[in-house]
Amino acid sequence: MKTLVFLSMVIAPLTLMGQTIQVSLFDNANSRAYTVSVQQGRYLLVCNGEKYGEYKKGSIFYVSQRGDMVEIRDKNSLIGVFPEVSVMHHDKQCVLTVKGINPETLSQLYDDALVFKVADNKLRAINHIDLEKYIAGVIEAEGGIDAPLEYYKAQAVLVRTYTIKNIYKHAEEGFNLCDQVHCQAYKGKSMRNPQIYEATRYTAGQVLVDTDQVLAMAPFHSSCGGQTSQAGIYWQSDLPYLRPVNDPFCLSLRNANWEQRIPLSEWKLFLSASGVTKPENYLNYQSAGREQFFINGKQKLTFRQIREKFGLKSSYFSIEQQGGEIVFKGKGFGHGIGMCQLGAMEMARVGYTYIDILHFYFHPVELRDYREMELHRY
Ligand SMILES: [Zn+2]
Ligand SMILES: [Zn+2]
Incomplete structure (x- = not known):
């Protein structure tokens, strides 16, 4: 049975939960179909603004491309063919498993909602996710799973800064960021270390800005090998807060030599x-x-x-x-610009705070709450 509801009523709970971001999943795989299953919470299936029912744990959807439309089936039947299909979360703690088919991808867990649409003959699976949950997912993918809390806080500020600064990077394609290293690696829900969520909560909203109050470039790399790189040595141009820093903290760690x-x-x-x-x-x-x-x-x-x-x-x-x-x-591993992750982990381990760590690798910069920066709202 299908019930007509206003789309705004369905989307309202999302906005109440905070800022959301749209991330294109398995962006380099170009899968022609997806299997989606509900792992946790209640979901609403919404096609062209119409509600097609509520789905609980164990429900499965089969989503495929039909020309420039999206075809969707559940366990029992073909639901229909639509320009856009949304699997909308109804609760705060909703989790889906998503797997690309033809070509096949890994099966990964994602928080919150998922929207399917076809653009440029490509079926896109776009995760509409709470910004802070996304940041936690990126930290887990890019920052390791067994590190001290103050390091995770520093990493959270950098990931958030990059995210806000690049929020329109894929705007022409109809989403904010992709899940590949082209933007930031994102492999779904953060699950393996609760300290990662603690770090995002503690630093909620915080970003790095330069002395003109402009969002900073916020790069990081695995190990600098004892000296970080001046930005222009590796990139096209220099930045005042990305100058070489002598880093004694990563010297005895892996990849130093x-x-x-x-x-x-x-x-x-x-x-x-x-x-x-x-x-x-x-x-x-x-x-x-x-x-x-x-x-x-x-x-x-x-x-x-x-x-x-x-x-x-x-x-x-x-x-x-x-x-x-x-x-x-x-010496070192990575481009060498900005925060050295192994050095930052060691700084955190010996007692430095995330603010000390950020100011050590980026100078001069300040911490601001992006929600108070009108220019950078999106
Ligand atoms: Zn991208
Ligand atoms: Zn280093």
């Missing part, structure tokens, strides 16, 4: 292909700190290009010829 070997012939071939006329002049280099250019003159070659070509852990390395091999002797 690494080595990778390639055949000498491969190195010479790469240099030639990059336009270097005398490759034999570039077989040894002793790093004295992070730099942008490995070769800087008429010919140009950046450390970032070398890192990307050979899949190195970082762009902070020395080069040594050993017989028929080139050895990269490097």
